Amino acid sequence: MSFIDENKKERESFVKKWAEYVRTHSDKDWSKQQNVIINSALRSAHMTREQFFKMKGETHYV
Amino acid sequence: MKFIDSEHIEINRELSDLDKFTIEFTNILKKYIDYVIISGYVAIVLGRARASEDVGIIIPRVDFSDFKKLYGNLKENGFYCLNAEEEEIVYSYLEENLAIRFAKLDTIIPNIELKWIKNDFDRIALKKTIDVTIKDKHICISNLELQIAFKEVILKSPKDLEDAQHLRSVAKEYLDFDLIQEYKENLHEFY
Numbered sequence: 028m029s030f031i032d033e034n035k036k037e038r039e040s041f042v043k044k045w046a047e048y049v050r051t052h053s054d055k056d057w058s059k060q061q062n063v064i065i066n067s068a069l070r071s072a073h074m075t076r077e078q079f080f081k082m083k084g085e086t087h088y089v
Numbered sequence: 090m091k092f093i094d095s096e097h098i099e100i101n102r103e104l105s106d107l108d109k110f111t112i113e114f115t116n117i118l119k120k121y122i123d124y125v126i127i128s129g130y131v132a133i134v135l136g137r138a139r140a141s142e143d144v145g146i147i148i149p150r151v152d153f154s155d156f157k158k159l160y161g162n163l164k165e166n167g168f169y170c171l172n173a174e175e176e177e178i179v180y181s182y183l184e185e186n187l188a189i190r191f192a193k194l195d196t197i198i199p200n201i202e203l204k205w206i207k208n209d210f211d212r213i214a215l216k217k218t219i220d221v222t223i224k225d226k227h228i229c230i231s232n233l234e235l236q237i238a239f240k241e242v243i244l245k246s247p248k249d250l251e252d253a254q255h256l257r258s259v260a261k262e263y264l265d266f267d268l269i270q271e272y273k274e275n276l277h278e279f280y
Contacts, residue, residue, distance in 0.1 A: 035247065038247070038251065039251070039254065041138075042137075042251045042254050042255055042258075043254065043258055045136075045137075045138050045255070046136070046254070046255050046258030046259045047258065049090070049135075049136035049259050050090075050258070050259055053101070054090055054100050054101040054102040054103075055101060055102065055103060057102075057136055058100075058102035058103040058105070058136070059103050060138075061105065061133075061136060061137075061138055062103055062104075062105040062106075064138055064139065064140055065105040065106065065107050065133070065139075065140040066105055066106045068140030069106050069107060069140060069142075069198060069199055070106070072142065072197075072198040074197050074198060075197065076171055076197055079142075079171070079197050079198070079200075080171075085187075085188075087172060087182050087185075087187050088171065088172040088173060089172070089173045089178060
């Protein structure tokens with residue numbers, strides 16, 4: 028199995044396991060863990076408006 | 090997470106920065122117009138372990154006078170449009186079926202990607218919605234069956250396929266799998 032296929036399989040497995048965790052644990056429990064990912068990603072994101080639109084492939088701005 | 094019925098979900102989750110941002114924006118938006126949240130944030134609010142830099146929202150077409158009121162209120166509450174400042178220019182993008190983006194002043198991320206309804210699938214998304222109660226707050230998301238079908242048939246990136254898998258798993262006891270299949274077949278024909 029190639030690295031890409033192996034990585035894809037691992038990711039799929041994690042998505043299923045995490046979804047099962049969400050289903051079987053309290054909202055407070057899973058959301059606390061999820062918020063670590065979300066809040067740290069948002070707080071560490073530094074980008075200019077131009078960089079953001081370039082990343083999105085959008086050109087309609089002035 | 091409680092799936093009350095096909096139109097109501099209750100989540101007693103801790104609010105993330107993305108949740109707070111989305112709730113603040115939609116609390117203003119809903120004073121002026123119906124709306125529905127689509128795509129990645131639908132999976133995220135239901136627990137998907139990933140972040141997103143934007144939140145997709147569809148609204149019906151609005152005339153310029155109503156848009157000005159909405160835009161004014163957003164600005165009064167510390168939002169700005171990333172695309173342009175002048176309301177005529179911002180509105181012209183919507184008229185061209187282009188998305189416009191709103192963030193809090195002095196920030197780029199997160200932002201709201203706001204667009205007008207443009208086809209029958211958008212109309213279904215706006216009509217068949219789910220009211221999500223997060224503690225005492227409310228947001229309106231698209232029905233899950235359409236989001237799953239769209240991600241599996243049209244978007245198809247690894248991230249989107251994982252979002253669809255997450256939704257299939259967390260809501261497996263409540264989803265209408267025949268409806269997902271029906272949407273998938275219709276989407277194949279449409280796109």
